[in-house]
Amino acid sequence: MRILGIDPGLQVAGFGVIDMDGQHLHYVASGTIKTTHMERSDLPGRLKVLFEGVCEVVERYQPDAASVEIVFVNVNPQATLLLGQARGACITALVSSQLSVAEYTALQLKKAVAGYGKAGKAEMQEMVMRLLKLPSLPGKDAADALGLAITHAHVGTAMARLAQAGGTASQMTGNYRGGRSR
Template identity: 60%
Template sequence: MRILGIDPGLRVTGFGLIDCVGQNRSYVASGCIRTGDGDLPSRLKTILDGMAQIVATYQPDSSAVEQVFVNVNPQSTLLLGQARGAAISALVLAGLPVAEYTALQVKQSVVGNGHADKVQVGHMVQRLLALEGAPQADAADALACALCHAGHATGALAKAGMGSRRGRWVVR
């Protein structure tokens, strides 16, 4: 199974693809879609077109998107939600199933700590996928989202007696 992970953002949207064969996870590709400083509609179109191109190029079987958290600034939250909507729209138009995970769930599944910082996430992504160097932060977050979905999709966590409660992984 090939999984596309997305870390949505209005300026920078990270993406990461992994292949899953049994319990093995391997790196396929990662990067960022940068929207520049144009008006909102053109930036959203850049995200939509970029996602469509990534899906056409890499042919993922499934996708996972990080959920929006509420910022102190409601305007920032709304803009982030629109960027996320553009990315999800591209995935849905391509016929991909879309799973959603909170940042807490992603960090918990990859690092083991739901409050890990970006450096810790990047380091664990590098180790789990045996990468020579750490991917840039937004791409690392997207790869972490794909890894989180891989754990859910294969049922490995459920088989290990793990479950999710209020966004945290717990032993059942």
Template identity: 60%
Template sequence: MKPPAASATVATRILGIDPGLRHTGFGVIDTLGSQLRYVASGVIKSGEGSLPERLKVILDGVREVIATYRPDQVAVEIVFVNVNPQSTLLLGQARGAAICGAVSHDLPVAEYTALQVKQAVVGHGKAAKAQVCHMVERLLALDASPSSDAADALACAICHAHGSSGVAAMVGVGTRKRGSRLSR
């Protein structure tokens, strides 16, 4: 007698992160095939204080989220260049702290631009924050709206989950769009 065949579909847990120096959003979803299921979301608040102290809060917060929800993969939004270079640098450091929290748990990290996230969730890259939040609510069948930072993190996780279709399939994970051309 043969043992029963193992299931071909296994749920994957994805942690999405929307990095910010004051508020780092996180969102956790499970995927099973094309189905998405909400697990948790929230915000890591670094408060006031010196930059090193705030970066440690982000690092420790991401580690705590990972220890609590045990994701298989992590998706992080890529920092865009602001008009103010100092703000961009600070945001990049917050993003680095979040990525370090993920890689310290040996998790694979995928990176997506805001344009890629909006394209995957809303259908066009110039969507407003309210549109992204609304689509996150609908795609995950949420009863209430998550905070803006948590919605952005959930959108990043959804973008990663949809990586096998749409823009992500055309260009691959972690690619960026420059001008009107997609490039690796």
């Protein structure tokens, strides 16, 4: 199974692609989609770049599933709204490519990858490097995206088993293919 992780951002969105073969995870690719070269006031143009960038990544790597970080509300409501729009562009690109999309919070991501919810960026980069046996540290945004793919590889399998057993997996993560579930 090939999993694509997306760490949404309006200036820099990270992506990470891994293959899951049983319990083994294999690095495929990672990188960023940037809008920093554009005017900050050109929100529609920047959202278009994100949408098209995610579509290009999906076309190139042909993932079977995707995972995206859930946006948290921060001190600046305007920044939260802008990040939400960037996230929406990324999710729309994934769904328009016929991918199921799982959502994970930063806390879930950090617990799944680093073992505790208050792990810093450097700790996340180090753990992603170790888990995927990379020769060097991935960039911060790419590390978070790879971490989301790793999280889905671990958590998504358990959620699928719960769903098959009649559990409440759909309450724990969003699924955009058939409409948002809660």
